[in-house]
Amino acid sequence: MQLNIKRRVLNSTPFSNTNLHPIIQNIYAGRGITSPEQIKRKAGELLPVSSLKGIDDAMPLLHDALIHQQHITIVGDFDADGATSTALMMLGLRKLGFNNVSYKVPNRFDYGYGLSPELARDIITQGTDLIITVDNGISCLAGVSLVKEAGIKVIVTDHHLAGRELPNADAIINPNQPGCEFQSKNLAGVGVAFYLLLGLRAYLRDQQWFENSQIAPPNLAEFIDLVALGTVADVVKLDENNRILVHQGLARIKSGLCRPGIRAMLAMSNKDLHKVKSSDFGFVIGPRLNAAGRLDDMSFGIRCLLTDDYGQALKMAEDLNDLNNERKDIEQGMRLEAESVVAKLKVLDGKIPNGISVYKPDWHQGVIGIVAGRLKEKYYRPTIAFAKGETKTDDAGVSVTELKGSARSIPGIHIRDVLDEVNTRFPGLILKFGGHAMAAGLSIQEQNYQAFNDAFDSVLLTHLSEDVLTQVMLTDGELPAECFNTEFSLQLDLAGPWGQGFPEPTFDGQFEVINQRLVGAKHLKLVLCNAAGQLFDAIHFNADLEVWPNQSARQVHIVYQLDINEFRGNTNLQLLVRDIVPAD
Helix, strand or coil: CCCCEEECCCCCCCCCCCCCCHHHHHHHHCCCCCCHHHHCCCHHHCCCHHHCCCHHHHHHHHHHHHHCCCCEEEECCCCHHHHHHHHHHHHHHHHCCCCCEEEECCCCCCCCCCCCHHHHHHHHHHCCCEEEEECCCCCCHHHHHHHHHCCCEEEEECCCCCCCCCCCCCEEECCCCCCCCCCCCCCCHHHHHHHHHHHHHHHHHHCCHHHHHCCCCCCHHHHHHHHHHHHHHCCCCCCHHHHHHHHHHHHHHHCCCCCHHHHHHHHHCCCCHHHCCHHHHHHHHHHHHHHHHHHCCHHHHHHHHHCCCHHHHHHHHHHHHHHHHHHHHHHHHHHHHHHHHHHHHHHHHCCCCCCEEEECCCCCHHHHHHHHHHHHHHHCCCEEEEEEEEEEECCCCCEEEEEEEEEECCCCCCHHHHHHHHHHHCCCCEEEEEECCCEEEEEEEHHHHHHHHHHHHHHHHCCCCHHHHCCCEEECCCCCHHHCCHHHHHHHHHCCCCECCECCCCEEEEEEEEEEEEECCCEEEEEEECCCCCEEEEEECCCCCCCCCCCCCCEEEEEEEEEEEEECCEEEEEEEEEEEEECC
16 A cells, blocks of 8 residues: 655745745745745735725725715625624724624525525615625625615625626625736635725725724724634635735734634634634634534624624634534534445446535535535545425426535536536536535536436546546655754744645655554554654544554554644644555
C-alpha cells in the first residue's frame, strides 16, 4: 500500500526575507507567492470599495433611507455565511444611525433559499421600504420582481455566480456579476456586506452626515470577527484580500475584542480565545452555527451573534452545541444508508458512476449537503444527495413532489457549470439551481429523478478524465529535523491565515512506530520516531479500523501537519496525521 503523494512544485522563486524561515519561504513559493506584498495584512491594504460595481447605485438609496428612517429588511441565508452577513448588516447599519432595521431568514423547509416568492409575499404583507439581500439574491428573479411590483426598493448583495439574467433590483453588488472590475472574485457574502458598509460610511462622511449629526464615524473594524468567521466557514478561496479580512478578524478575537456569541461558541468547544486559528472557524464555530439552519431556524444562530450579553450567548451556544450533536447523529445514519446505495450501484455495473446521485424519501433536508460531502470524499466523485421537498398541485391538478438536492464536487469539475450544461442539454429536468465550483443546490421533480441521474452521469462523462479522477495528496515535502519543535510550529501558524486555496502546510515522511493504540473508539494515537531519533506524539482522527491498529507495522509513511498540544500545563509538539500506510 502506498500514499498517492505529489510534492508541491515551487510556483515562483522564493523571495528573500531574513525574517522568514527558509522552509516558510518555500511554502509561500509553492502557493504562488512571489513578493512580500502578497502576504500583506493591514486593513488599509484591502481592495478599494469603489471598484465594486453597483456600490454607487446603492448609496443614494441608503442615504435616503437613513434621512427618513425608512424600514429596512435584511434578507439572509440559512448557512454560516448568511448568518454572519445578516448579523453584520444589522449591527453595522445600527452603528451608522439606522433605527428601523429588521431581518428575515427563510426557513429552508418552508421557503427554500433566498428571497423566494413565498418569502417575498410575507415581506410585502408585513411591509417594508427597502430590502437588502445578503449572501443571496443574484438568482432570486421572481422574488425580486414581486417586491418591486409592490413598490419596495431592493439592494442585492451576493457573491454567487450570476445566471444569464439578473434580478430587477435597484442596485446589485456582487463581484461575480458581469462587468464588475473588483479584483477579488472570492469575497464571501459577508465580505460583500462588509464592503457595502465601508462604502456607506465613506459616502456619509462625504455628505457630512456625521459632522452634521455631531457623531463620530463608527469603527466598522469592530465587526471584522464576523467577516473572518463567515469567510472561512463558507470555504471561499483565501486570496490576498480575504487573507487580510481573516487575519484582522483573528487578531481581534485573540485580543478578546469579539462578539460574545463567538466567544461563547469557542468556550463551548474548550478553545482558548487567545489561540484561535482560522481552522477553528471551519471546524468548530461554523458547524455549530450551521446546525441551527440545518435542523431548526438560523434566526437562533443570528441572535447568538447579535446579543451583547455573554450570559445569554453561553446559553444559546449550548443549545447550538446540542443541535450540532443531533445533526451528527442524523448525518451518521444517512451516510451509512447512502454508502449502501452506492455499494449496490457498484454491484450492478462493477464500477462507481461518473457522478453519484442518492435519494431516500425520509432523509433530512438540512443534512444532505454534509452527506454529499462525505460521499464525495469516500468515492472521489461529484456527488448529489436529494431529500423530499414540497408536494404541490400543478395547473393540471396533478400532484407533483419536488426534491431538494445538494451537490459537492472534486477539483477539476465545476459543479455549477455541470448543472448548467444538464439544464441546457436536457431542458425541463432541473427546476432551479445555483452555486459555486465545488458546491451547488438544485431542485427537480421526484418523477424525473432517474432521468436526471442519467443526464448528470452523461454530462460528467465528457468532463472526467483519469487525471481528474486520480486523488492526489499535495504536500510540502519532508520536514528537516531542526523544524520539529513548537517554535517552528508557531511560525507556521503566524505565516497564515491558512484555508481554502491557501492550504495549511502539510508534510510527509517515514517514521518508526514506537507505540500505537485506539482512543475514543476510532482515533489512532501513536508515538513516532524520525530518522534523527526524535520522539513525537501523533494522532490520526477517524482511522480506518480495518487497518489500524496494526501491530505488524513497524515503519509508517504519513502525511501530517504540525500542531501544539497543551495538557495540564505542559506544551509539546504533536503531529496531526492526515493519512497513514505501513512502510515495512
